Amino acid sequence: MEDYKHFLLLFTLALAxxxxxxxxxxxxxxxxxxxxxxxxxxxxxxxxxxLMVIGFIFLQGIAIVVxxxxxxxxxxxxxxxxxxxxxxxxxxxxxxxxxxxxxDFHNAKNIPNMYSLHSWIGLAAVILYPAxxxxxxxxxxxxxTPVYVRAALMPIxxxxxxxxFTSGIATALMGITEKLIFSLKSPGYKDSPPEAVLVNVLGxxxxxxxxxxxxxxxxxxxxxxxxxxxxxxxxNSSSPGNVKMARTDQESSLEARRRNGKAEESG
Ligand code: HEM
Numbered sequence: 619m620e621d622y623k624h625f626l627l628l629f630t631l632a633l634a635x636x637x638x639x640x641x642x643x644x645x646x647x648x649x650x651x652x653x654x655x656x657x658x659x660x661x662x663x664x665x666x667x668x669l670m671v672i673g674f675i676f677l678q679g680i681a682i683v684v685x686x687x688x689x690x691x692x693x694x695x696x697x698x699x700x701x702x703x704x705x706x707x708x709x710x711x712x713x714x715x716x717x718x719x720x721x722d723f724h725n726a727k728n729i730p731n732m733y734s735l736h737s738w739i740g741l742a743a744v745i746l747y748p749a750x751x752x753x754x755x756x757x758x759x760x761x762x763t764p765v766y767v768r769a770a771l772m773p774i775x776x777x778x779x780x781x782x783f784t785s786g787i788a789t790a791l792m793g794i795t796e797k798l799i800f801s802l803k804s805p806g807y808k809d810s811p812p813e814a815v816l817v818n819v820l821g822x823x824x825x826x827x828x829x830x831x832x833x834x835x836x837x838x839x840x841x842x843x844x845x846x847x848x849x850x851x852x853x854n855s856s857s858p859g860n861v862k863m864a865r866t867d868q869e870s871s872l873e874a875r876r877r878n879g880k881a882e883e884s885g
Contacts, residue, residue, distance in 0.1 A: 622688065625840055629683070632830040635823050636676040642820040643671040650813040651801075656719075658726030665719040667793065673712025674743070674786040675824055679831040681705035682783060685842045686834055695845050699759050699885075706751050713744050736792040743785040750778050758885040768884035775885070780832065787828040794821050 647654055647664040654668070655661030681702050684690065690698055717740075724731050732741065757763045757771055798807045798814055805811045834840060 621839065625686070625688070625834070625837075628830055628834055629687070632679070632683070632827055632834065635827040635830065636679060639671050639820060639823040639827055640668075640676060642816060642823060643668045646813070646817055646820065650816070658722055660723070662719050662726075663723040666716045666723075667790075667797070669712045669716035669719070670786070670790060670793070671820075671824070673709040673716065674747075675790060675827065677705050677709035677712070678747075678783050678786065679827060681709065682779060682831055683834045686837075686840045691842055695842075696759075698842070703751065703755055703759055706747075706754075710744075710747050710751060713747065717741070717744055734792075734796060736789055736796055739785060740789040740793070743782050743789055746778070746782050746785075750775070750782055765884045772885050776835075780835065783831070784828065787824055790824055791821050 647668055651664050652660040654664050656665075684702050684705065685698055690701075721731060723729075732738065753771075754775055757768055757775070794817055798817055802809075802811060802814060807814050
């Protein structure tokens with residue numbers, strides 16, 4: 619891999635930001651709000667931001683970059699597809715529980731549902747997500763779709779995945795702001811009490827995590843080598859910067875690329 623140290627630095631930073639986001643969301647619920655519970659009250663609502671940060675932001679972000687981890691390049695592509703799909707399915711289940719929690723809370727307290735821009739964009743993202751997962755599994759995991767169809771759909775799969783992920787980040791920022799405005803009364807949000815500062819920091823962490831995921835996912839030189847090359851990658855663990863293909867493999871790869879045209883982008 620070109621510039622392995624640079625990749626490792628950014629990936630480690632992304633992980634640290636992701637864990638810090640989860641820790642901040644948990645601290646928010648446990649220290650400043652009513653904790654966590656499932657009783658139709660505020661403690662039930664608190665699952666909503668926590669599970670969204672864990673699932674829709676963190677797990678989905680890791681699922682997006684999982685193919686780029688050089689130490690996974692020896693695993694078969696099929697195995698990596700299963701991990702990618704599995705992380706996304708898990709993130710989706712957490713998102714569903716999170717949305718159930720907020721609807722339950724609204725219904726128990728007679729608060730209207732689906733009135734805010736946050737809820738409109740959030741629900742749209744939560745509906746698009748399983749569509750993306752089901753189409754992804756049908757086209758790329760079940761080995762019946764012709765290679766040219768996979769290749770043709772790959773740019774759409776990548777675009778829609780990044781679109782849903784960034785919509786999730788925008789939705790989380792709106793939700794965070796709404797919740798602070800609703801719940802901080804005296805002192806209010808504008809007085810910057812410690813809770814508001816913590817939660818503003820949570821928003822910054824989410825944006826920085828998302829920015830790094832998008833950067834890592836859009837570097838062509840950090841892409842996983844295609845199947846034949848991945849199996850012959852020489853990964854020298856004593857000097858991790860030296861992840862590279864044997865020269866003959868690189869040559870045969872170039873030759874195969876010429877032969878296959880765009881097929882290598884077929885997922
Ligand atoms: C990132 C993904 C998120 C998605 C997809 C999402 C989705 C939703 C949906 C669909 C609702 C409507 C529920 C109803 O009307 O009964 C909702 C409500 C709500 N969410 Fe989120 N949410 C996300 C993150 C967050 C976060 C991080 C917070 C921070 C506290 C939050 C705060 C709220 C609040 C206060 C409501 C109730 C008011 C309203 O309907 O706007 N959300 N969310």
